[in-house]
Amino acid sequence: MSNASLSQNKLKYLSAYSQKVQDQVSTMLAMDSLGEFIIKKxxxxxxxxxxxxLRQYVLDLKQRHLKKSAPLSKVIYDKKIHVVNNALGLHTFVSRVQGSKLKSKNEIRISEMFKQAPEAFLEMIVVHELSHIKEKNHDKAFYQLCEHMLPEYHQREFEMRLYLTQLEFKGAIY
Known part of the structure; x- marks a missing residue:
């Protein structure tokens, strides 16, 4: 696939990045070197x-970083999440009135595509979803919490976007 063809097929996972970055990734895709870059790292x-x-993995991270946060009622891989929600993970929060009390449930669902990914990408997604337990919006406080839990959060997110781009244009590499 040529760079011009890649430019026409928008790099949707990298759309928030500069044109220079997108051009570099397009070149790597055209040269079939993006997958090699990811595998090397x-x-x-x-x-x-x-x-x-997965539940144990998430609970271990939660215990390490968010000891006093609300409990999780469910943690699962979800095969529909990527297609239906155009997301990689979901954190859901449900409040219900039971008698005179308000009960809440937190659930984390991770796209099944991360069963075949490097742990670094799974960890980044889990940190993102755990951060939503304390911070509901994608704001400054949310990203500060992500970085507190995973200091290289933004770099991992970028590299995970490279991985998703590789999957979209060239297929699985593992």
């Missing part, structure tokens, strides 16, 4: 392949 996929292991 993240050579292995994780072994967190089922909901039980």
């Amino acid at each position: 993240y050579p292995n996929v994780h072994n967190i392949k089922n909901d039980k292991l």
